Amino acid sequence: MVFHHAGMRSGIECSLCVRCPRDRIQGCCTISPVFLLTDIGYFLNNGGDEFVNDLLDSPYVDISADQLMVNAIDPGEGSQLVCRFHHPEVGCRIPMSYRNMVCRQFLCPGVKLWKDTRARRWVDFWLYLQEEEIRRQQLLANECAKQGFSLLARRHECLRLVRSMYRDLQPATGLPDGYPEMEILVLKSARWPLAVCQMTTRSNAPR
Numbered sequence: 001m002v003f004h005h006a007g008m009r010s011g012i013e014c015s016l017c018v019r020c021p022r023d024r025i026q027g028c029c030t031i032s033p034v035f036l037l038t039d040i041g042y043f044l045n046n047g048g049d050e051f052v053n054d055l056l057d058s059p060y061v062d063i064s065a066d067q068l069m070v071n072a073i074d075p076g077e078g079s080q081l082v083c084r085f086h087h088p089e090v091g092c093r094i095p096m097s098y099r100n101m102v103c104r105q106f107l108c109p110g111v112k113l114w115k116d117t118r119a120r121r122w123v124d125f126w127l128y129l130q131e132e133e134i135r136r137q138q139l140l141a142n143e144c145a146k147q148g149f150s151l152l153a154r155r156h157e158c159l160r161l162v163r164s165m166y167r168d169l170q171p172a173t174g175l176p177d178g179y180p181e182m183e184i185l186v187l188k189s190a191r192w193p194l195a196v197c198q199m200t201t202r203s204n205a206p207r
């Protein structure tokens with residue numbers, strides 16, 4: 001289990017997911033991920049213009065005023081939906097920083113991460129990120145609405161505003177202190193008792 005402290009784009013990586021006990025083929029990636037204006041702002045400021053354009057041009061994406069939903073694939077015949085970014089052998093095909101907040105932080109209850117006392121100290125960190133993400137999304141959406149821009153109407157102006165506002169929003173000054181850039185916790189599932197813990201600490205964690 002790896003906690004990546006990367007400011008607003010922090011995320012949790014779980015090595016169990018590649019051999020998911022729930023379903024070796026699909027894991028939990030059965031959703032239609034939603035990208036908010038905050039995600040779009042990040043992409044536009046981090047070399048992701050093409051990714052944004054691909055999303056906006058895709059026939060599989062539902063566009064709302066302030067978010068994009070990438071519809072999952074329906075294999076039919078009663079099978080579970082599958083996220084379009086999911087690969088049966090490698091899992092998610094997009095980098096951690098490009099995943100939305102839910103995907104960056106989601107872990108199924110089977111992982112039992114929060115029962116581990118070493119992991120629990122990170123709860124405040126993730127809660128802050130969730131609240132801050134919502135606050136930023138509202139800020140961007142409200143300003144776009146005030147100017148009469150959205151992803152549906154006057155999209156070009158909307159994207160330009162989101163790009164510039166997102167740039168000005170950083171860094172996340174209220175992010176709790178004292179968390180390393182990366183922490184690795186080695187856990188074992190209920191069937192395999194908790195084993196070793198190793199922590200890696202680096203300074204200058206990005207905000």
Ligand code: SF4
Pocket residue numbers: 014016017018020021022023026027028029106107108109110111
């Ligand atoms: S979070 Fe849980 S259900 Fe999802 S892929 Fe990982 S192990 Fe499987």
Ligand code: SF4
Pocket residue numbers: 028029030031033083084085086087091092093094099100103
């Ligand atoms: S975007 Fe990636 S992490 Fe999120 S549901 Fe799809 S495959 Fe899974």
